[in-house]
Amino acid sequence: ADKKVVVGYQTDALPSSVAIANGEFATATGYDIDFRKFNSGADVFAAIASGDVQVGYVGSSPFAAATSRGLAVKAFYLASISGIDEALVVRNGSGINSLNDLKGKKLAAAPVSTDHYQLLQLIKSLGLTEKTVQVLAIPQPEIVAAFNRGDIDGGFVWDPALTELKKTGKVLITSKEVAEKGAPTFSAWVVSDKFAKDNSAFLTQFSSVINKYYASFTRDKTAWSAESDNAKALAKLLGGTAEQQAAALNNLNLLTPEAQASAAWLGGGEKSGAAQILKETSQFLKEQGKISEVLPSYAAFVTPDALKATQ
Amino acid sequence: MLRISNASVFFEGRQRKEIHALDRVSLDISEGDFVVALGASGCGKSTLLNAIAGFLPLTEGSITLNGRPVGGPGADRGVVFQKDTLLPWSTVIDNVALGLKFAGVSRKERHEKAAELLGLVGLADFARSFPHELSGGMRQRVGIARALATEPDILLMDEPFGALDSLTREQMQELLISVWHRTGKRIFFITHSIEEALFLGTKVIVMSPRPGRVVARYDLDFVRRFIETQDVRSIHLSPEFANLREEIRDILHSDHHLAGAAA
């Protein structure tokens, strides 16, 4: 393998992560792949901008922030879209029983996560503002600590924090439901434009590997149970326990390769779902004063090419 | 009474050799005594003084003050050091008033007292100067004023006049004699000047080095004679004085070629 590539990933549980652990991405593409773990999408983008990382896994919120600032990257594979793997959990005894009780409460989500975006969107859709509902942007371990202590009333989180919060609280609304209310999100594999231009074959093979694992996951539930080798491999790679990983996988909302490549998600240029979500997210972030510009079109940041080539 | 009995001190030297700095020295300092220690450089004078002051434990022997063993330093024994130990961050007057401050004397009172003492040692003009702005001799005089300020029972003075010119030295000697005479304080005084020792001491001990021991003791009354007559010159020129000077000189010279040179 004389060609080198550095890929940034995060600790999300995805079926394809097993291929990171067992080296299948490398064998399938023939590239020397250096996988690096990042803690947030913002860090991934910083690394892509430095030129040290060519391919990365990110959520739609940091993606929107980065592209709005002019970073030349493209999403070539949608790893997942809003599912029930992320949810707003409220603390027992917080007095929140429905969405109507949120006024005057303290809620939290991890900074620049899609959760944070969805939580803010949710509040807006309820006709509330950040003046009436306090939204704290804190990392997940800290959310769990503050939740347990009773300092916050709810948290919009994913696993393992989700499982942890559910022990003393209940799910108020899931990410999927918020998406249906008009604030969809996704997570995607992105590639820097520069690298994409000369390495389309790599991206195709990379996508094929993901496809293979996603197919296995939808087909064969026992191969992905808590006792399975796959779950153990994930735990070893990402941390946590096999049970945590298996549970997290089950809450994913995955798209088929065909659906992704269609005009609805990546193939529709400006009208494709991913580009739309980016634009909406950017608009929202601008309203929030987090970013200063919204581009007229986000079509340049999505491409169905790699996926089409796998079919 | 301050009683030193059989005091011995060994220091740890280089290469595991001990340095025998003080060898079974016995000495009593009673009410009204003005004891002067004389001896070659390195013979243990400062070591003896440090032990009395409580800065140094003895290897053997004991030092008691009015019957109780000396445990550590205390305000009952005022010390004038061979080395400059003024506080660089305090003005001269505050340095002199330091002991009074420790004793809880009010600022006004202690400054009055300190100013008076500074006048006595000829530094009235330098009350607000800092020690580093003084000459070596002036710093020494500040140290003397500081030790006098608290009026300790015993004054321990380590070559206090070593850095002074002859005139200032004579004036300081007279000042010290008058303080001693007026208050009846006990004084333990180190000097390397035979004349000074003879002129000041009611008891003079002559020490010799390696190991540091007392080789001669004298009871003298030149100082009392001075108090009566106030005539320095006649004392210095008296035959007894000259004879004693030569005698002590011989003792010191007979001992060693150069202090410290012999093993």
Place this chain on the structure above:
Amino acid sequence: MLRISNASVFFEGRQRKEIHALDRVSLDISEGDFVVALGASGCGKSTLLNAIAGFLPLTEGSITLNGRPVGGPGADRGVVFQKDTLLPWSTVIDNVALGLKFAGVSRKERHEKAAELLGLVGLADFARSFPHELSGGMRQRVGIARALATEPDILLMDEPFGALDSLTREQMQELLISVWHRTGKRIFFITHSIEEALFLGTKVIVMSPRPGRVVARYDLDFVRRFIETQDVRSIHLSPEFANLREEIRDILHSDHHLAGAAA
């Protein structure tokens, strides 16, 4: 030749008053001169020495060495300080060898030289000790050995024998005279002992304080007489010596009540 012309120094004192430490002092130190400065405490002796050494700029006047103005300290002028300036982290022998180290002399050679000098000042046994393990007088002798080690053209010595007992002092005086005689070095020497000044100096300047100025100068040859006869006692007892001593004594005493006391 070292030429001091009209050197004046003002220090900034407390409350914006200047201290006039040196007032238009002129002095030449030529080949073979042994110049001794004598005067009351605080009269500006150390100030003059510091200016020659290059530690202190002049307010007015100039100091030139062989025609070139003195810019700062240098190895051509060796200094023995009034204060202890030994390096606490070096052994005695390394302290003595410091200047040789600076000059790039090999370790073996400089230790040999330093050991020899330590022998001369009577501290051969203490080569491996640290300064804090020495007595005050011993430290002073190490300082002298250190200044001699680099064989500077001019030796500037600020009360080098102040902390020494009379015996050691005499031995050190003789040592210094022999060094001076053997090498023809120029020496500028500060002392507060009239006898020492008369015995050592070929030129003696007498200074008086506030402002510090030269009030008398003498050309003497007692030291040369000593070199010929090696008889200290006869010099000290000679009538010329006694007369001069009284004369200088009178000059010093006539001046002030207590140096520094007058405004």
Place this chain on the structure above:
Amino acid sequence: MTVLELNTTAEKGTVASAKKTVRPIGFGLEGRSTTAISIATAIALIALWWLATELKLVPRLFLPSPAEVLRQFVTIFNDGYAGASLGEHVGASLFRIGLAAALAVLTGIPLGLLMGLNRWAKGVLDTPIEFYWPLPPLSYLPLMIIWLGIGETSKISLLFLAMFAPICLSAQAGVRSVSVERANAAKSLGAKPWQLFIHIVLPSALPEILTGVRIAIGVGWGTLVAAELIASTRGIGFLIMSAAQFLATDVVFVGIAIISLCAFGFSFTLRLLEKILVPWKGKS
């Protein structure tokens, strides 16, 4: 041997008053001001920054131009950022750092001195300090929240912990530079232990303590972002983090500039304090 001159008349008559005074030639800097050079350097650095952005050596995203940062500063100054005005951000951070620093100074100095003097104090306190101090604040953030909540207490505690150790360590080291002779002199003048402590040990150790405080304040600012990760809604650290997460580099730069300015103010005060409190340094 003759009296050469007894020039009591020739040389008497004092030189006219109000003379230029001299000082012993110092060592190193001794009073000479470096402000002009520092300002020149600052200007040069800003010019370099401007040049780098002008020549597009670095993508705008990662090194905004001075003009952009200034513009962003004005915007934030007028409109605030992330739900609070600039004043509120700065005020919140200054309050936290200031309070934590005050607490660290008030506890760190006496405890450090005590540890330098007393075997028991040293033995008992050494273990916990050596243990907690090198721990990365990020690693125990959740613990701080569990124990102290998400309010000001935990943020200030975190800052306090970061600042306490450098102060305490330098106070300890300072005690070792008290000369034995000076302590002995004070004891002979009748100093009780607490007087020795206040009048000898403290001033002797002061230069080292002040260095420790300067370092501590730097460490404190450095920990600000970590502290304000704890569920903040305002603070400069919070501002920087929110901006960094959205790759708003210009806002990050505004935050950095503000921290620099504040830190510079602190540092300036401390230098002044050093000049006032320890003018004798190097002269003892």
Place this chain on the structure above:
Amino acid sequence: MTVLELNTTAEKGTVASAKKTVRPIGFGLEGRSTTAISIATAIALIALWWLATELKLVPRLFLPSPAEVLRQFVTIFNDGYAGASLGEHVGASLFRIGLAAALAVLTGIPLGLLMGLNRWAKGVLDTPIEFYWPLPPLSYLPLMIIWLGIGETSKISLLFLAMFAPICLSAQAGVRSVSVERANAAKSLGAKPWQLFIHIVLPSALPEILTGVRIAIGVGWGTLVAAELIASTRGIGFLIMSAAQFLATDVVFVGIAIISLCAFGFSFTLRLLEKILVPWKGKS
């Protein structure tokens, strides 16, 4: 006035050799060991921890019991964690800290001393140091990634920056404690500027420098997690953060314990170094 005794015979005859020697009564601790007290304190603290978990004062999720942590340690020791063995994690962190510390010492000490001595060095370097040093590493982490990439360079640079300033600041402060007289003495002995630097300034400033290095190493460990946030694949900071993401508090505690242990090792070495290098402190 008569000679009382000339007891040259009575008192001569030396006392038997190999006598107990004495030392001047020191100040503060002076050599008395505090190890026993420290160990007792450590044991007491662990007992307290055990008790707190036994009585369930804090949820297990946030304060695992000593036994659990020990068990987890054994597991990690045997199986590694997050794709690397324990040895690799520790090795990677020690390498980074060690290299950064070495660089900081090698540059910080000479530059700091130079800044204490030279007006130009001070003027030029003061600005950038005063500027960067209080900046929270987390705030410029993204910039470091962008400028220096995600390799070892950016991690080591971050640690270096954190450690450089305390060392440089204390070296600067150390210069101010060089006594003018001592420097003058050396100059009169013919010391060239660089000799003055090496033989007088450096040893005089050494005690303060060593304190600075101790503080710097603490700061370095404290910055480790931040440094290893940058796309690491191993390192104790990485281990802690990975574990924290999964709320694996027992693993976090293992990481904390390892950091404490390593830091203790460093600190111990430095104390030893201090004893060897500056035995004269307080005696000059």
